[in-house]
Amino acid sequence: MLKTQRPPLDVVVVGAGVVGAACAYYAARAGLAVAVVDRGPVAGGTTGAGEGNLLVSDKEPGPELDLALLSTRLWRELAEDLGPAVEYEPKGGVVVAATTAGQQALRAFATGQTAAGVAAEEVPGERLRELEPHLAPGLAGGFHYPQDAQVQPALAAAHLLREARRMGAELITGESVTAVDRGPDGAVRGVRTGRRRLAAPAVVNAAGTWGGELAALAGVQLPVMPRRGFVLVTEPLPRIVRHKVYAADYVADVASGSAGLQTSAVVEGTPGGPVLIGASRERVGFDRTLSQEVLRRLAGQAAELFPVLADVAVMRVYRGFRPYLPDHLPAVGADPRVPGLYHACGHEGAGIGLAPATGLLISEQLTGKQPELDLAPFRADRFPAA
Amino acid sequence: MNRRRRTPAGLVEAEPGPAHHIEFDGRAVRALSGQSIAAALWADGVLAWRTTRIGGRPRGVFCGIGACFDCLATVNGRANQRTCLLPAEPGAVVTTQEGHGRADLAV
Numbered sequence: 001m002l003k004t005q006r007p008p009l010d011v012v013v014v015g016a017g018v019v020g021a022a023c024a025y026y027a028a029r030a031g032l033a034v035a036v037v038d039r040g041p042v043a044g045g046t047t048g049a050g051e052g053n054l055l056v057s058d059k060e061p062g063p064e065l066d067l068a069l070l071s072t073r074l075w076r077e078l079a080e081d082l083g084p085a086v087e088y089e090p091k092g093g094v095v096v097a098a099t100t101a102g103q104q105a106l107r108a109f110a111t112g113q114t115a116a117g118v119a120a121e122e123v124p125g126e127r128l129r130e131l132e133p134h135l136a137p138g139l140a141g142g143f144h145y146p147q148d149a150q151v152q153p154a155l156a157a158a159h160l161l162r163e164a165r166r167m168g169a170e171l172i173t174g175e176s177v178t179a180v181d182r183g184p185d186g187a188v189r190g191v192r193t194g195r196r197r198l199a200a201p202a203v204v205n206a207a208g209t210w211g212g213e214l215a216a217l218a219g220v221q222l223p224v225m226p227r228r229g230f231v232l233v234t235e236p237l238p239r240i241v242r243h244k245v246y247a248a249d250y251v252a253d254v255a256s257g258s259a260g261l262q263t264s265a266v267v268e269g270t271p272g273g274p275v276l277i278g279a280s281r282e283r284v285g286f287d288r289t290l291s292q293e294v295l296r297r298l299a300g301q302a303a304e305l306f307p308v309l310a311d312v313a314v315m316r317v318y319r320g321f322r323p324y325l326p327d328h329l330p331a332v333g334a335d336p337r338v339p340g341l342y343h344a345c346g347h348e349g350a351g352i353g354l355a356p357a358t359g360l361l362i363s364e365q366l367t368g369k370q371p372e373l374d375l376a377p378f379r380a381d382r383f384p385a386a
Numbered sequence: 387m388n389r390r391r392r393t394p395a396g397l398v399e400a401e402p403g404p405a406h407h408i409e410f411d412g413r414a415v416r417a418l419s420g421q422s423i424a425a426a427l428w429a430d431g432v433l434a435w436r437t438t439r440i441g442g443r444p445r446g447v448f449c450g451i452g453a454c455f456d457c458l459a460t461v462n463g464r465a466n467q468r469t470c471l472l473p474a475e476p477g478a479v480v481t482t483q484e485g486h487g488r489a490d491l492a493v
Contacts, residue, residue, distance in 0.1 A: 133493040238492035
């Protein structure tokens with residue numbers, strides 16, 4: 001039998017990944033009555049398959065960088081609020097170029113970013129190993145981005161939800177949303193799961209890579225597609241990589257619209273000891289098959305960047321599906337097609353980093369405030385109808 | 387009732403070939419052909435051959451089947467070897483691993 005929630009909810013957040021958790025956290029902090037519902041556990045989708053990148057370094061000037069800069073500030077505050085358990089490390093990023101041409105491209109990229117408020121410092125090739133002693137010799141140079149940081153994404157989502165619950169939010173896991181209810185005027189009235197009705201005048205779609213399916217339940221189209229990535233996990237090591245280090249090709253890979261396989265080394269240590277090695281991108285649907293080709297390329301590229309890794313064992317591999325939208329921008333904010341429907345999904349590989357800004361901006365919209373960033377570039381109706 | 391001694395070898399009525407030796411922390415430990423390093427150490431009464439990275443607590447075999455990474459040791463100079471999977475080759479040199487065993491790499 002369907003139950004109606006009492007007291008009345010202000011908002012239902014669908015998705016208990018880091019973005020849904022951040023939406024719940026900021027909405028609860030703004031005094032709203034919040035329920036979070038997820039068909040799986042907390043961080044059971046893409047959040048649990050991420051590396052925890054909080055990057056400004058890979059973003060060109062524009063709306064996504066604005067979100068990232070806002071999030072950088074918010075993550076610093078959250079790290080204080082959530083405590084050491086989320087493994088927040090303001091370690092900085094180092095992007096390296098193998099060739100002089102690559103270094104010139106990095107310089108041009110960094111010049112634009114600096115004008116937009118990013119801190120970036122050029123590092124000549126001969127000084128790279130002062131920052132990262134294990135880097136391969138002979139690299140042309142790189143850039144140091146002190147604002148880049150890292151968290152443990154599943155722990156970050158869990159602790160955001162812990163705080164949201166402390167402020168009164170309700171968390172429902174293991175229940176799929178089967179319908180989004182709308183009134184005769186078309187406005188959202190809540191959601192239904194197999195076990196209950198959650199009535200609320202606002203629904204936030206934080207369903208990540210599955211955000212297109214939730215949008216369809218609300219009667220609108222949102223073309224979120226999975227972009228697969230693998231991460232290699234090495235044996236536990238002492239700190240051998242100090243920053244988040246990646247090759248210049250990574251930026252081009254992220255921005256590519258190709259469905260084909262792209263790999264570029266992204267290497268970082270963790271407080272737990274293992275080094276994480278990414279990053280691959282390919283659009284192959286929700287295929288979970290292990291790809292030896294991807295593993296071989298990632299391992300090879302990482303060892304090229306850090307020769308010491310050639311003699312380190314990989315213990316395991318995980319994979320996940322980034323929520324990809326065709327223009328690489330997330331869908332954030334009210335959907336003009338359905339009153340009461342808000343989107344907070346489609347962040348591709350940047351969702352951990354962009355989660356706080358997304359949550360804050362949504363809560364500002366929900367409470368009738370002017371969001372501190374213009375949400376027009378993130379409107380969910382910007383895509384042509386299929 | 388036949389009260390045979392309840393050891394794995396006894397239960398399957400194994401007739402192993404002649405023993406050889408591996409080295410553990412500088413002393414000889416008896417091993418049988420086909421035995422894993424972990425089994426040889428256990429048979430010798432050794433239960434721990436690694437310390438944890440943070441608390442320095444002793445660790446040995448937990449799952450024994452190559453899944454849990456608890457039974458790591460330094461074998462022939464190589465850290466983080468799963469002793470439950472590695473055969474006890476004659477003359478193998480096993481040393482107790484302190485933490486991650488790769489302190490030389492730290493920067």
